[in-house]
Amino acid sequence: MTPIRSSIQLSDGRDLFYYDEEPDSGRASYPDTRHLPPPPPASQLRYDPLVDEWIAIAAHRNTRTFLPPSDACPLCPTNAHFASEIPAPSYDVAVFENQFPSFSDRIVPDEITSLTDLVPVKPGLGRCEVVCFTSDHNSSFGALPPSRVRTVIDALADRTTEISAMPGVAQVFPFENRGVEIGVTLHHPHGQIYAYPTVPPRTAAMLRAAARHASQTGGGILYADVLAAEQTAKVRVIASNEHWTAYVPAAARWPFEVHLAPHRQVLDLPGLSDAERDAFGPLYLDVLKRFDGLFGKPMPYISAWHQAVVGEGRELGYLHLQLFSIRRAADKLKFLAGSESAMGAFVNDVVPENAAQMLRERA
Template identity: 65%
Template sequence: MKRTVTHLADGRELIYFDRHDDADRSAVDTRTLPPPPRASELRRDRLLGEWVTIAAHRQDRTYLPPSDQCPLCPSTPGRPTEIPAADYEVAVFENRFPSYSGRVPEQLDGVVPGLGRCEVVCFSPDHDASFATLDLAQVGTVMEAWADRTAELSTLPGVGQVFCFENRGAEIGVTLAHPHGQIYAYPFVTPRTERMLQVARAHRDETGGDLFADVLAAERAAEVRVVAANDLWTAFVPEAARWPFEVHVFPHRKVPDLSALSAEERAAFAPLYVDVLRRLDRLFGVPMPYVSAWHQAPVAVDRDLAYLHLQLFSSRRAANKLKYLAGSEAAMGAFVNDVYPEDAARRLREAE
């Protein structure tokens, strides 16, 4: 895998990932850009004990541009983009409108800065592609990029957790249609991860077992909610799914993060994941909006408790209906699902 590091006109880092060593990545960003924004502000919610990030500069981020003005497509003569090259395989660059940044103001005046880093991962140069249409070699390149960035971002000062994810579809809130994902290097451990690790610790103390491994073993034994599986990975609908269509993808070997996966595990993930994505798209005959979220171990704590896995979920509950987070979910955090998880798993298995 060839890895080429360069910089955009405003100093942000850009990294190309290529399967071929002869890829030419000498193109230069010719734009005139303002300096990147300073780090956001962290504020503590005293009622919940959670961090909230205030990033007002993100109000000005690019919003639903027409396809001929997409900033994630390769550059063409007369139209430079975030990717200076005329073509690319996978490109990763610092977000122009980051939620977290290492650029800290000199005068903080009691403000807690949102230290960290936010990156954009472009999965393909093809504006009309999707992750589900990538060939398996391309998925492998994306996996290499995720693993590389997880390892590197974990070494940054103050980073507590690295989160690789993809939001797909306007229904989810995506503002750029080009196939891409993001990586957040948080300056804290996220609430969901803290809660999962708390439950995992209690399970270990009570039973001596590993919560995640026990859940995976139970789902594989029951089979009724398994959507797809191979020798190294299993995809299943969780027993208490919060979303109408939600699939968790676990490696059979416990590892803390993407960088710890073996070459065989990375290769085995690609066909299974693409199969699940294509089943989601076939379910209603329209592209399925989704969030695809990698749950990784925190950088410095509880790495022995954590178990790498992917959570994939959609807000679509029927061909012409979406699930909105209304009163119970949004205010109380108490989910009500309109679809039996067993039915969701069956329908996905039948979506050949």
């Protein structure tokens, strides 16, 4: 069942959307009773000519909420003792504009247009939203039922459609950070959506590789060919169903990294069929269970949806989820040290085939 969307504006003018699994919830009837200051203006983008990349400077984010106690969690439903970001007393899935956004459409005039002849400056136009998967503070994505995963996917698809149509958006990126080891600042189960004003570096590199492959093969889709090769090799495949395959990339950067990809080229979440949306949840929940089973404790991870860009090169995209962890052993983390942080050259401590075998054994 497609979730029922309703919306309100928070007291500072930010949007909040409820995605309800049952009709007539009445959640949009609860007003935000707080008195909040206006949202911050857009961040500043500065161009780095040495690597042809744009860097966001968002100083207001340095004061964002950091690991509050559970009775002051801004993602829990509002109650008689604490008014949170979500005014309703309960919710299924809720999405709202980030109070501390990296990118925003709230542009204010800026007299600075460059810092040097080689470093132009422009507003960080875009959008940042927070996606709350459940009102249960002590839950996790892996504990959700498949029906709730479907609601989350539908909500992300809806937000992708709407945000992609906003002026200046180059790519819509939904993701989840889980675990203090990753750097989360709120324990409540949630993800985020970043709408970038420029194509981010990893996507730019993937587009260059995909364009080169298409040219060399007469129009072949690179990710489709990579997926087909992994399905044939089988050695790195973790699990699959009728519509999705989960596998460890042959050149995985991270100790434990899995891609979940649909069996046909889909550009973004809105392009998934009902059957594909239904089939995603059981497979993903299975993979998350395997992650947590590796070392007998919750696995810190980043879960990142790679979607097609909005503009040039969109036809080369292939929707897939990249799930990875920085944990390389029960008591060891992989830190991005000299080679990774300074040079962007990854050195993986775990052989991908061994990682795949370890994950398969956790069934």
